[in-house]
Each structure stands twice: as C-alpha cells, then as structure tokens.
Amino acid sequence: MLAPRESIYTHYQPAYIPDHEPGAAAYWFISRTGNLLIRETADGVEIPEAAESGELGLAIRRTQYVGTWKGTPCYAASAESEIASVEGLAFHPLRSLYGKMDEGLFHLAGRxxxxxxxxxxxxxxxTCGTETVPSPKEHALLCPACGSVSFPRLAPAVITVILKDRQVLLARAKHFTNNMYGLIAGFVEPGETLEDCVRRETKEEIGIIVTNIRYFGSQQWPFPHSLMIGFIADYESGEIHVDGEEIVEAGWFDSDKLPVIPSPVSIARKMLDWYVEQYAG
Incomplete structure (x- = not known):
C-alpha cells in the first residue's frame, strides 16, 4: 500500500573492493556521532567529492568502500574530529537532510x-579480542585469529495504523516534543513474528486487542540502525489504558481532526497520509 519510492538500487551498485583508477574522484560519506558531512551550495546540499579524504580537511578512520553511485566510487568513514577549515563543509543531522537530496542518495547516505x-x-x-579486518566479499568484519564473522546490526521494528470504524488511534510518547502524536511502534523481540510484535506492543502500550493485521510497507531507518515495517490493524476489543512509561496519552481521531503528526521523513507520516486519503470525509 506504500506508494512506490525510488529504490536505493536505481543508481547505486554495491561493491566491497575498489576497482576504480587511482586518483579518481569519489563521494565521501563521512559521519560523526550520527551526523553526515555535506557541502552546502546555493542549490542545496551535496555529498563531498574528492580523490582522497585528506582533501576534505579532517582526520578519518575505518574507511570502507561501499560501491558506486551513478558510476562514481563511494566511501563511508568516521571522522575523528570536527571539520577544520574547508569552506562549505559542515556536519548535519542525517534526518535533517531528507528532502534536500535525491531520495535514493539519502538512502545510500543512511547505509x-x-x-x-x-x-x-x-x-x-x-570472541577473542583480536582486531577485525574487512571481508572482501560482503559488508562484514572478520577475525583473523578465530574466524568469527560480524555483520552490521539491523533492528527490525513494527509500526501500526490501528483503525476503529473510520477513526485512527494516535498516541503521544513521553519523549515526543511539540505535543506530537504518532503510531504505536516497537522493536521485535526474539521468538516473535512481526504480527506477534504488533499484538504485543499494542496490548502493552495502550491495552487493546487488534485483529486483521496486514502489511503496509517498510522503510530503512538509520537512526541509528532500524528497519521499520508498517502494518494496518483493526480494533477488536478493550479500552485504552496507556502504560504511562512509553505512552502518556492516546485516543481515537477523525481524519479531519488530527493533532500534530510526524514529519514526512518517517513512514508514520506516509501511513497517516494514506489513512487521510482513504477516510477523508
């Protein structure tokens, strides 16, 4: 049900070993404490481009080749310090860059x-404490001593539009600002299916039972390393009782009387936009 969006693979070709000519210009996705280094221009923002990372004026570590974007080599790295004195370069929160660059490129930046x-x-x-080395075959780190392999962490989480008649359930989490309301969401636990997680999170956080759970769509969510899986569910029984820990308020809302809701960067907003489109009037 999620409207088609540009795939990260429309222009991105993943790879693990550089195969470009020495000195070729490359895109540098350099992050520091979750912020991404970008070049600010009169037309918007760009990923810094350079033949060597040293041209960007800061020390980096753990450089990884990640493939090509529209044929241009791409590297990911972590910065050891703030940017020094290269004009036009600055670190920005990754989330703030949504909508300021090509969507596929934004997904690659998250990766x-x-x-x-x-x-x-x-x-x-x-396992043994030996320094790891990059795998030549995949995005993984290998232990040269004991052979242990580590893969990037990905935390799946469900998020659900809950419908009752023509109303939608919205909840305000304790950490939300600006009196914003959102959807019920939570991380999948060991032994659960995605649908089980929808049932458990809904019961734990607001005390109701849902039924007719169906898939909506998914979204990569690099804040810091999640995959959001969206569902639609129908109210079955129970009264709203918030847990008071994660959720402090919740209620049923009409499509034309929604409170402050999440920004367009999130799948929550896309799901609520779908709800309004389906149930307006």
Missing amino acids: AVQLAAFGLTHRFCG
Whole structure:
C-alpha cells in the first residue's frame, strides 16, 4: 500500500573492493556521532567529492568502500574530529537532510552512516579480542585469529495504523516534543513474528486487542540502525489504558481532526497520509 519510492538500487551498485583508477574522484560519506558531512551550495546540499579524504580537511578512520553511485566510487568513514577549515563543509543531522537530496542518495547516505558506525563498534572480535579486518566479499568484519564473522546490526521494528470504524488511534510518547502524536511502534523481540510484535506492543502500550493485521510497507531507518515495517490493524476489543512509561496519552481521531503528526521523513507520516486519503470525509 506504500506508494512506490525510488529504490536505493536505481543508481547505486554495491561493491566491497575498489576497482576504480587511482586518483579518481569519489563521494565521501563521512559521519560523526550520527551526523553526515555535506557541502552546502546555493542549490542545496551535496555529498563531498574528492580523490582522497585528506582533501576534505579532517582526520578519518575505518574507511570502507561501499560501491558506486551513478558510476562514481563511494566511501563511508568516521571522522575523528570536527571539520577544520574547508569552506562549505559542515556536519548535519542525517534526518535533517531528507528532502534536500535525491531520495535514493539519502538512502545510500543512511547505509553509509550505519556501516561507518558498525566499523567503529566492531573494531575488535567479540570472541577473542583480536582486531577485525574487512571481508572482501560482503559488508562484514572478520577475525583473523578465530574466524568469527560480524555483520552490521539491523533492528527490525513494527509500526501500526490501528483503525476503529473510520477513526485512527494516535498516541503521544513521553519523549515526543511539540505535543506530537504518532503510531504505536516497537522493536521485535526474539521468538516473535512481526504480527506477534504488533499484538504485543499494542496490548502493552495502550491495552487493546487488534485483529486483521496486514502489511503496509517498510522503510530503512538509520537512526541509528532500524528497519521499520508498517502494518494496518483493526480494533477488536478493550479500552485504552496507556502504560504511562512509553505512552502518556492516546485516543481515537477523525481524519479531519488530527493533532500534530510526524514529519514526512518517517513512514508514520506516509501511513497517516494514506489513512487521510482513504477516510477523508
């Protein structure tokens, strides 16, 4: 049901070993504490392009080749410090860049930021403590001593539009600002199916039972390393009782009387836009 969006693979070709000529210009996806280095121009923002990372004026570590974007080589890396003095370059929160660059490129930036963070948190083998090395075949880190393999962490989470007649259930989490309301969401636990997670999170957070769970769509969510899987579900029984820990308020809303809802960067907003389109009037 999620409207088609540009795939990351429309212009992106993943690879693990550089095969370009030495000195070729490359895109550098450099992150620091979750922020991405971008070049600000009169027309918007761009990923910095350089033959070598040193041209960008900052020290980096754990460089990883990630493939090509429209034929141009791409590297992911972590910065050790703030940008020094290269005009036009600055670190920005990745989420703030949505809508300012090609959507497929935004997805690639999210991939690069996650891979860079993975490289930092898995510098050493969790089994024997030996320093890891990149795999030549996939985005993974290998232990040269014991052979252990570590893959990038990905945390699946469900998010659900819950319908009752023509109304939608919206909830305000304790950490939300600007009196914003959103959808019920939560991380999948060991032993659960995605549908089980929808049932459990809904019961735990607002006390109701849902039925007729069906798939809506998914979204990569690199904040810091999630995959959001969207569902639609129908109300079956129960009264709203918020848990008071994660959710502090919840209620049923009509399509023409929604409170402040999430921004367009999130699948939550896309799901609510779908709801309004289906149930307007």
